[in-house]
Amino acid sequence: MIKDLGWKVGGAQGEGIDSTQEIFALSLFRLGYYVSTYRHFMSLIKGGHTNGKVRVTSDLTGHHGDDLHILLAFDQETINHNFHELVAGGVLIYDTAIKDASVPENDKVNICPVPLTEMAKEAGSPIMKNMVSMGVTAAIIGLTPEDFRSVVLDKFGSKGDEIVESNIAAIQKGYDFYKENFSAQLELPARPVLKPERLYISGNEAVSLGAIAGGCRLLAQYPITPATEVMYQIIKNFPQVGGTVVQAEDEIAAVMMAIGANYTGVRSMTATSGPGFSLMMEALGLAGISETPLVIIDVQRAGPSTGLPTKTEQSDVYTMMYGSHGEIPRIILTPRSVEECFYFTMEAFNLAEKYQCPVIVATDLYMGMNKQTISSIDYDKFMVNRGKLISDEQLAELEKGAFKRFDVTAEDGVSFRSIPGQKNGRFVAMGNEHDEVGVEMEEPELRVKQMEKRAKKLENFADLAGVSYVGPENAELLLVDFGSITGPQREVYEELTAEGVSVGHLSLARLLPFPAAEIAPYITNAKKVLVTEMNSHGQLKNQLRQFINGDHNKYESCLKYSGDPFLVNEIYAKAKALADSLKKEVTL
Structure with missing residues (x-):
């Protein structure tokens, strides 16, 4: 019995690769x-x-796995790029329609040429080769064509019974051909007890659901890979709650629309990726100085500039933490799983209104665009907190023009805000520095008071735990990460623990306010700290050095910036080498 099974399909874009992957994944789910x-x-x-x-x-799991057991190739490039990943005993299925197919010599891999396109034509259309391939896969892993029927019904049921049955027939053709011509078999992992409360969704889908559950009723967005799916999902679901989506002419317009809508009291957000986020910098400062709630989703991709639009990275750390001229309070949440994409986005709207500042939810392409099984999400965990909204009764006690929207006497730095239309609640939310009422001014003393007032907002932030930790209290080797790295790094932690290594795993749930007090004891106790991140500069490691006093020589980086996500073995190799070096020090 294998621990897990890795299956991959490859071909040219536009050849139905996504739909083939989706049919297999959803059927197994x-x-x-x-x-x-x-x-x-x-x-x-x-x-x-x-x-x-x-x-x-x-x-x-939180990772797509290192091992590959079945490779389904629709073209030669798939064999060229992916054959080396197959484990001993694995199976290569390739379409005999590939002219002069070339397969590397490897007597440990089962080679299975199958006339996928030809059988698809016999079943009714060459585009059904994905269904033929499902039948071949079913024969290898002990499933039957009927195991795919529910997905086929969902996908083609609206087109009539004849189309449904022709697709099932195509699956059967592939199944029968493999059974008649090949004998290699692979076992699926033990089938778990079916839990109906599970979901199969991506990080982008979870973000969109979290936004709706958090009360968002306006999304202003300019389409950009890999954040466009957030807009698509919200468009699909907003009609049920009366929300509105505006496709702006660019990212600057999108973020300004979101700021304007939040000013009026409508919970609003925008979603983007690195290039679009860069364009939002001045607007980010406007939200900060005008103390207007704002939620931004940054689905990071590989930069700089246009970079690699369809590849993943975590290189927006500096921009998120320090972008925009001047100094403003901001909150940066870093969900580490698809579930947290939902919960953190939902909570972002409370935080934005409670602290009247921008809240950035930082995901990445890997987490955002890839689906996985998760536990059911709990909408009842959320309670709306609109922060310091002044009531009509409180405003009625004030004289006209007396409302101090930016009152510097607030001990927590957060002043009461009004909604346009409330009598005696009028104020100007401007980008210039201003006095307590909101009138533009340049007096040094008043400027200092407003800056100090805004700076106080997040001094005692305790709304969301900054880190989570597993491992012994005084682990010698500490693994640190944030975001989507938590999934594969947790597997490294489990493997090293099983080997008897003194190791702990610390993952950050937020970058700002930086959870230095929560992190410091683990850093202090460790002999080596391995910070794993997808960028070339070690941006998180540099923040740890900045915010936490101590020996900077104990930090090590495990970096990847090719655009591809980490494999577990890449992190393991670095962590294992550090663990072995610590063991040698003790021996000496």
Whole structure:
């Protein structure tokens, strides 16, 4: 019995790779398995190599897995790029329609040429080769064509019974052909007890659901990979709650619309990626100085500039923490799982209104665009907190023009805000420095008071735990990460723990306010700190050095910036080497 099963399909973009991956993953999900997916694709509509991987397991994971057991190749490039990933005993299925197919010599891998396109034509259309391939896969892993029927019904049921049955027939053709011509078999992991409360969604889908649950009723966005899916999902669901989506002419307009809507009392947000986030810098400062709530989703991709639009990275750390001229309070949340994409986005709207400042939810392409099984999300965990909204009764006690929107006497730095239309609640939310009422001014003493007032907002922030930790209290080796790295790094932690290594795993839930007090004891106790992140400068490691006093020589980086996500073995190799070096020090 294998621990998990890795399956991958590859071909040219526009050849149905995404739909083939989705059919397989969703079918296995409905059978009760846990699945994690990864889509590798290029910035092209058609042409160029693309592939989709599915990891099938008996339990929750946060990673698409290192091992590959079945490779389904629709073209030669798929063999060229992915054959080396197949483990001993793995299976290569390739379409005999590939002219002069070339397969590397490897007597440990089962080679299975199958006339996928030819059988698809016999079933009714060459586009059904993805269904033929499902039948071949089913024959290898002990499933039947009927195990795919529910997904086929969902996908083609509206087109009539004849189309449904032709697709099932295509699956059967592939199944029968493999059974008649090949004998290699692979076992699926143990099938878990089917839990109907599970979900199969991506980080972007979870963000959109979290926004709606958090009370968002306006999304202003300019489409940009990999954040566009957030807009698509909200468009799909907003009609149920009376929300509005505005496709702005650019990212500057989008963020300004979100700021304006929040000013009027409507919970609003925008979603973008690195290039669009860069364009929002001045507006970020406007939200800060005018103390207007704002939620921004940054689905990070590989930069700089246009960079690699369809590849993943975590290189916006500096921009999120320090972007925009001047100094403003801001909150940066870093969900470490698809579930947290939901909960953190939902909570972001409370935080934005409670502290009257920008809140950035930082995900990345890997987490945002790839689906996986998660536990059911709990909408009842959320309670709306609109912060210091002044009531009509409180305003009625004031004289006209006496409302101090930016009152510097507030001990927590957060003043009461009004909503346009409230009598005696009028004020100007401007980008210039201003006095307590909101009138533009340049007096040094008043300027200092307003800056100090805003700076106080997050001094005692305790609304969301800054880190989570597993491991012994005084672990010698400390693994640190944030965001989507938490999934694969947790597997490294578990493997090292099983080997008897004194190791702990610390993952950050937020970058600002930086949780230095929560992190410091673990850093102090550790002999070596391995910070794993997807950028080339070690941006998180540098923040740890800045915010936490101590020996800077104990920090090590595990970096990746190729655009591809980390494999578990890449992190393990670095962590294991550090663990071995610590063991040698003790021996000496």
